[in-house]
Amino acid sequence: MTNGALEKRKGQRTCICCGKQEGKGQLHRFVRTAEGQVAFDPTGRAAGRGAYVCSKECLMKACKNRRLERALRISIAPESYDQLTEEFFSSPSGGDGEDGGVINA
Numbered sequence: 025m026t027n028g029a030l031e032k033r034k035g036q037r038t039c040i041c042c043g044k045q046e047g048k049g050q051l052h053r054f055v056r057t058a059e060g061q062v063a064f065d066p067t068g069r070a071a072g073r074g075a076y077v078c079s080k081e082c083l084m085k086a087c088k089n090r091r092l093e094r095a096l097r098i099s100i101a102p103e104s105y106d107q108l109t110e111e112f113f114s115s116p117s118g119g120d121g122e123d124g125g126v127i128n129a
């Protein structure tokens with residue numbers, strides 16, 4: 025893999041809603057899938073264009089004001105938003121459950 029340019033700034037990411045900057049692990053990632061859909065990415069490592077939000081509130085806002093759509097450059101159906109927020113809310117903490125054994129070196 026050689027996509028150095030993207031990863032240069034120490035994994036600092038920006039919330040697409042409020043503009044808050046956090047380290048990669050602090051924000052919740054959503055990814056554009058190969059099918060042109062949006063999915064919650066608890067691992068933060070899924071392939072595809074990603075967008076980050078810092079909180080549930082920001083996710084809700086980003087859905088409402090379509091920032092998520094614009095960030096991922098897709099159009100998102102209302103039912104996809106429902107599914108998305110549901111997935112997000114039912115996940116333990118936006119990522120560090122499940123995947124056990126991942127160490128951020």
Ligand SMILES: [Zn+2]
Nearest residue numbers: 039042078082
């Ligand atoms: Zn935010």
